[in-house]
Amino acid sequence: xxxxxxxxxxxxxxxxxxxxxxxxxxxxxxxxxxxxxxxxxxxxxxxxxxxxxxxxxxxxxxxxxxxxxxxxxxxxxxxxxxxxxxxxxxxxxxxxxxxxxxxxxxxxxxxxxxxxxxxxxxxxxxxxxxxxxxx
Amino acid sequence: xxxxxxxxxxxxxxxxxxxxxxxxxxxxxxxxxxxxxxxxxxxxxxxxxxxxxxxxxxxxxxxxxxxxxxxxxxxxxxxxxxxxxxxxxxxxxxxxxxxxxxxxxxxxxxxxxxxxxxxxxxxxxxxxxxxxxxx
Numbered sequence: 001x002x003x004x005x006x007x008x009x010x011x012x013x014x015x016x017x018x019x020x021x022x023x024x025x026x027x028x029x030x031x032x033x034x035x036x037x038x039x040x041x042x043x044x045x046x047x048x049x050x051x052x053x054x055x056x057x058x059x060x061x062x063x064x065x066x067x068x069x070x071x072x073x074x075x076x077x078x079x080x081x082x083x084x085x086x087x088x089x090x091x092x093x094x095x096x097x098x099x100x101x102x103x104x105x106x107x108x109x110x111x112x113x114x115x116x117x118x119x120x121x122x123x124x125x126x127x128x129x130x131x132x133x134x135x
Numbered sequence: 136x137x138x139x140x141x142x143x144x145x146x147x148x149x150x151x152x153x154x155x156x157x158x159x160x161x162x163x164x165x166x167x168x169x170x171x172x173x174x175x176x177x178x179x180x181x182x183x184x185x186x187x188x189x190x191x192x193x194x195x196x197x198x199x200x201x202x203x204x205x206x207x208x209x210x211x212x213x214x215x216x217x218x219x220x221x222x223x224x225x226x227x228x229x230x231x232x233x234x235x236x237x238x239x240x241x242x243x244x245x246x247x248x249x250x251x252x253x254x255x256x257x258x259x260x261x262x263x264x265x266x267x268x269x270x
Contacts (some may be wrong), residue, residue, distance in 0.1 A: 034205075071259065072255065072256050072259040072260075073252050073255055073256060074251060074254070074256070074258075074259075095248060095251055095252070095255070098244075098248070099244065099248075100248055101244070102237070102240045102241040102243075102244040103241065104241055105237045105241070106237040106238065106240070109233075109234065109236070109237040113230060113233070113234075116209060116230055117208050117209055117230070119207065119209070120207065120209025120230070121207050121209070122205065123209075124207040124209075125207075129207025
């Protein structure tokens with residue numbers, strides 16, 4: 001197995017907590033779902049209410065927080081239109097669109113290997129019922 | 136922007152909660168750190184105590200839970216040696232090693248774009264101090 005000296009340098013560096021936190025968040029399912037949904041919309045753009053309806057199970061509060069964090073990271077922009085009631089639209093930035101490439105590669109890998117993972121889980125649970133998934 | 140019909144199908148499907156949960160966890164910083172650390176060890180193998188010392192800030196409880204979940208997913212194996220005190224070793228499986236490829240691609244992307252993300256955050260915080268990072 002080849003070593004990969006480039007990756008994980010920042011991950012294991014003590015001083016770069018922000019990078020670790022970012023790593024933790026990009027794997028967050030809501031962030032991924034929001035980005036994926038926006039990418040599917042015409043012009044990678046959507047209103048809050050449309051996004052919310054397109055993501056089953058997300059709460060208003062969680063969607064608001066997720067969108068704010070993604071905006072802060074520069075992955076999407078938020079635009080408020082002076083209408084009554086106010087219309088707010090979100091749009092993927094160039095950075096957000098570029099981010100889809102490695103994310104899709106990861107998702108594709110997981111989908112391709114999903115049955116192997118499921119088999120491993122079933123086998124684990126049969127061998128050690130008391131050692132099932134830890135929270 | 137090209138559409139990607141293949142990725143995110145499972146992600147957005149109602150019925151596949153396990154897949155969503157897996158996605159949420161692979162981005163978990165502790166899982167990534169444990170896998171990355173194991174990959175760096177000779178023969179991608181390590182004792183619990185060595186792993187723990189190599190990951191600053193991880194608690195015994197968190198490391199135990201993380202290792203158990205990764206074992207359950209088939210990404211590593213756990214071997215107990217009948218010694219006093221018992222010796223326990225963890226080793227990446229072929230699946231765990233293969234998983235490094237998309238994970239490293241994601242980490243590389245984040246590292247390459249980290250300064251752009253930091254710049255976006257600084258700019259966001261200056262524009263909207265009251266809208267800082269949501270938890």
